[in-house]
Amino acid sequence: MRLSVRLILALGLPGMIAACAGPMATRDSAPVEVGIIGINDFHGSLEPPRQAVNVSDGKGGVIPVPAGGAAWLASAIDSVRAGHPQSLTVSAGDMISASQLASSLYLDEPSIGVMNRIGVDFNAVGNHEFDRGQNELLRMQNGGCEKLTPKQPCAIEPFTGATFRYLSASTVKADGSTLFPATGLRTFGKGKRAVTIGVIGLTLKGTPNLVVPSGIAGLTFADEADTINAAVPKLKAQGADAIIVLIHEGGRTKGEPDPQGCTDFAGDIRPILDRLDTRVDVVVSGHTHWSYVCDYGKLNPAKPFLLTSAGVYGELVTDITLKIDPVSGRVVSKAAKNVIVQSVPYTSSRGPLANTPLFPQFQPRADIAQYVAKYVDASKAYTQRPIGKIDRAAPKNEGAEGGAGGPLGNLLADAQLGATRQAGAQIAFMNPFGIRAPLVPAADGTLTFGDIYLNQPFGNNVVTATMTGAQIKATLEEGLDDTGPKQVLAPSAGFAFAYDPARPSGDRIVSITLDGQPLGMGQTYRVTVNGFLALGGDGFSGFVGMPDAVTGPTDIDALESWIKAVPVRVVPQEVRAGVVPKA
Structure with a gap:
């Protein structure tokens, strides 16, 4: 027998309504999971960089793991992404410049092409993004073949620019506007289950000390904490349930290598973090080329956010899991781990370095490998001399x-x-x-x-x-x-x-x-x-x-x-x- 809601009300059976509505209410209010996939300091590392991620063996020694390379990085990100039906892929700057020759010869156009294919959503501007000047950086975003440096753009193929969005909240032009947008928003789910991630991206205030002055003429670099704190309420007003900061500044840990650890964490980023709005949930950092995962609340109980860095050259990917209450609009849990992008063995200055079965070995993603090979082959006349x-x-x-x-x-x-x-x-x-x-x-x-x-x-x-x-x-x-x-x-x-x-x-x-x-x-x-x-x-x-x-x-x-x-x-x-x- 079926009873309509109207009949139930007429019969005065509210308990039956509760019994019917309970499962739906629970489903609507259950936390929504969103994955944040973080990288930083890629530096145009199209090929495996012949470097290792050093991990403690727990016995006072170190296990070096050969890692990196764009095609292997793509596979690692795909693997992490497969564990998150809803995810956002972000970078904390220095995606380009100080790059391998196969990328640098072609003005880092292939590195942008790789990140387009990987599916990056947002990249904070780092100091190295300014190495060829702000106009060339704008070309990285917008595409085109205008010659702004001594090198010839579009030498291999037309360049259409980044499909992801550069963010530069603290990089201010003479008219007071920012060089790129300060923030971005991304919504996942629908209706009552929809949650929105707000992203703030910026570089370090000390960028003028790290680049040629002519490349940043007319730009100023604002205080990092002040910039972030000014952006948080604006994002909240736009409906952000979680706040992610991508900052090209970082720190270092001490002791045995530990990409998952935060031992004796120190660095120029700490005074910035200690001043941040408590509504920040995650800080994805870079610049120091160091890997770490920090529950920052253990360092400063007033600032209970996650702090991460994925090292350098695409050797690691940070897998961050957020669970967001769609009713209250806040993050109820967060966790992170660094995934080693184990790729291929190589011969280091200390001898041969083999793969290890202690960590997964990724296979190169075919489309990225083919794309990179085009640029590597074109550069061989230079590299093999x-x-x-x-x-x-x-x-x-x-x-x-x-x-x-x-x-x-x-x-x-x-x-x-x-x-x-x-x-x-x-x-x-x-x-x-x-x-x-x-x-x-x-x-x-x-x-x-x-x-x-x-x-x-x-x-x-x-x-x-x-x-x-x-x-x-x-x-x-x-x-x-x-x-x-x-x-x-x-x-x-x-x-x-x-x-x-x-x-x-x-x-x-x-x-x-x-x-x-x-x-x-x-x-x-x-x-x-x-x-x-x-x-x-x-x-x-x-x-x-x-x-x-x-x-x-x-x-x-x-x-x-x-x-x-x-x-x-x-x-x-x-x-x-x-x-x-x-x-």
């Missing part, structure tokens, strides 16, 4: 040692000194954070142009100018002070310095010598650095405005010339910058 030989592999310092150049930093400083002797250069310095990859020669020691390009992808000209000994000391101190991450400049042959990290900030240099003699504080010297440092990059303000400046060749041309100048270039192994031994 032999340029000389070195006597051994030159590893890139990683992890806790990443702030020191080591033998590879010494080699690069020597190359820049050698290229600028005619300008009177006596000393050269290389910034370790500007070293992008190890130099791994073939079995006979041969390096190709592709090998050195991976190491120096910026195309910076080197600059030689005059500094006093006191100015040199003060500039070296900047790399050792308590502002930002520590970075020990790698010096050229004949120059050495020792420092004591226990001494007060600004007074940590203990000794400096040139050719075995103490550096004269009042004496002048001719010093060579790359153009990035000459503009104050990485916070080294002491190089800005050096007098009698002479611009030399590009850093990569200097390295090629140095290696090919002798039959086999010896990688210098001596310690030129070191900590004073404890008594």
Whole structure:
């Protein structure tokens, strides 16, 4: 027997209505799950970058896992996406520039093409997005073949621009508007089950210290926390149930490598996070090339959001799960994990690196692999050209040692000194954070142009100018002070310095010598650095405005010339910058 609702009411049977309505009400009010798939700092890594994600083995050692490559990244994102019927794919900046040659030669058009095919929804503008200037960045969004740089656009095929949306909430033009939209919204579900995700995207305030000034002329970069806090109520007013921040700023953890951990988290992003509106739910970060997953509420109970970073070069993907109450319009639970994009084995500077069964190995997605191959094949004339030989592999310092150049930093400083002797250069310095990859020669020691390009992808000209000994000391101190991450400049042959990290900030240099003699504080010297440092990059303000400046060749041309100048270039192994031994 069927009873209509009207008859039930007439008979006075409200309990029967409750019994009928209960399951529907429960279904309507149950949390709605949305996946957020996060990446950052892709840097045009079309091919596997020949780097590993280091994971603790739980026994005091490290398991290196070969990872990365656009086609493998696509498969990993597809795998994560398969676990979320409703998802949003986001990037926290530096998607392009400082890229592999197959992307850089073609103005990073193929990297945009890869991300279009992967299905990215939003990308925050990072500092490297401005490397070729704001007009070229606008072309990345809008497409077209207008020639805005020395390189020819659309060299392989027409370029239609990004199908995803760049966001630049803190990048402000002279008229007060932002270069790209500040925020975005995405709604999932229908009716009472609909939930809306609000996204804020921005770069770090310090971007002007990291790019060529002409590329950002007329732009200002606002305070990160103020920008985010101003955007949150606007998104809430537009119906956002969850707030996701994509910020190109980050931090680092300490201890054994742990892409899922947050041990002793520190960095320039922390003061920003501690000021954020409590309605922020997730912060996807980048810039430091470090991987972590932080329940930030454990660091600051007043700020109970998730903080994540997927490292660099597409080696990881962050899988974030949000459960949202559609009735109250708030996030009721959130969780995240980093997925290693295990790809193919390779030979590192320390020898062969095989796959491990401890983590899934992804297969390359066929359409992405085919698309990338078109650009890789076109670039082979550049990448496969032999340029000389070195006597051994030159590893890139990683992890806790990443702030020191080591033998590879010494080699690069020597190359820049050698290229600028005619300008009177006596000393050269290389910034370790500007070293992008190890130099791994073939079995006979041969390096190709592709090998050195991976190491120096910026195309910076080197600059030689005059500094006093006191100015040199003060500039070296900047790399050792308590502002930002520590970075020990790698010096050229004949120059050495020792420092004591226990001494007060600004007074940590203990000794400096040139050719075995103490550096004269009042004496002048001719010093060579790359153009990035000459503009104050990485916070080294002491190089800005050096007098009698002479611009030399590009850093990569200097390295090629140095290696090919002798039959086999010896990688210098001596310690030129070191900590004073404890008594």
